[in-house]
Amino acid sequence: MKLKINGEAREYSGDPQMPLLWYLRDELQMTGTKYGCGMALCGACTVHIDGEATRSCQLPMSAIAGKSITTIEGLDADNQHPLQVAWKQHNVPQCGYCQSGQIMQAATLLAKNAAPSDTEIDQHMSGNICRCGTYPRIRNAIKDAAKGEAS
Structure with a gap:
């Protein structure tokens, strides 16, 4: 599947049920997004999906094909948001x-x-x-x- 993360085109061909959080942290080494409760209740794993705040710990990769994801690392390249x-x-x-x-x-x-x-x-x-x-x-x-x- 194709997607964009922080403006960069990416392709993912792994487990479609893997939560986005683990793809970001484990495969892309973007560790700014945190694991908190694992149940999408605490907000530590919040990212933007097509501009909307979304919990990433319960969101399977299959749900984000073609989407644009922004993490804390992509909010502002110089951390000056x-x-x-x-x-x-x-x-x-x-x-x-x-x-x-x-x-x-x-x-x-x-x-x-x-x-x-x-x-x-x-x-x-x-x-x-x-x-x-x-x-x-x-x-x-x-x-x-x-x-x-x-x-």
Whole structure:
């Protein structure tokens, strides 16, 4: 099957039931996308599939033929996406494990809503779990990135 990952054309001929997460991590060595719960509930494995935030741990390769996948590595080649910058400015990560999934989820929010309210941020981010409880910093970083204040 043919697909694109971070803008690069790829071909996959392995097990069609292999989850996308393991293809990214094990075969392509893109380890920014994390394994969390393995049940698509925590959000650590979030990537973009054709621009939509999607959990990759339960998504079989057979479901992504012809699709365009963006991982945290492909969000911005220089790690200067406004969300990545805002994350640093607000010292969002503690352990950092969930943060690539948090950023990928937030990026789809800002792509659809350039000025989200606190309620909209909370609703959009509700499926992403942070064991360290950095939710207030996540919300503030998203608001700053939305306002263009991350630099």
